Amino acid sequence: HGSMSGAIKNVLDSLHVQHGQPDAYFQGRPVALASYGGPTAxxxxxxLQTVVRVMQGVIVPTVVTVSRDALDPSTGAITDEKTLRRADRMLGEVARMVAMQQAFDAGTGA
Known part of the structure; x- marks a missing residue:
């Protein structure tokens, strides 16, 4: 209770089915974690950090939590500059990790 919703658990449980292999999961891919709800989120x-590690994911260092105050009430868009900067940094980390993995795979033929 209180750790993650049943919907998230169902998505995680279905990852191996989508790849057709029970051990596929994230296969060393970078995973970014973000949540809505501020400090309680x-x-x-x-x-999820523990779950992603068990599922062979590599978590990027920056995590983004979005509070209600960070959103435009009429559009739902993130308007808080600090939150936007963290999200930009997190996405940059994902892009850099993907580029490093691609360069490694190209160099080793993996």
Missing amino acids: ISAVNA
Whole structure:
């Protein structure tokens, strides 16, 4: 209770089915974690960190939690500059990790 929703658990459970192999999961791919709900949402992120590691994912260092105050109430868009900068940094980390993995795979033929 309180760690993550049943919907998230169902998505995670279905990952191996999509790849057709019970051990496929994230296969060393970078994973970014973000949540909505401000400080209380960090418990879901903490739970997901453990799950992603077990599922062979590599978590990028920056985590983004979005509070209600960070959103435009009429559009739902993130308007808080600090949150936008963190999200940009997190996405940059994902892009750099993907580029490093591609360069490694190209150099080793993996």
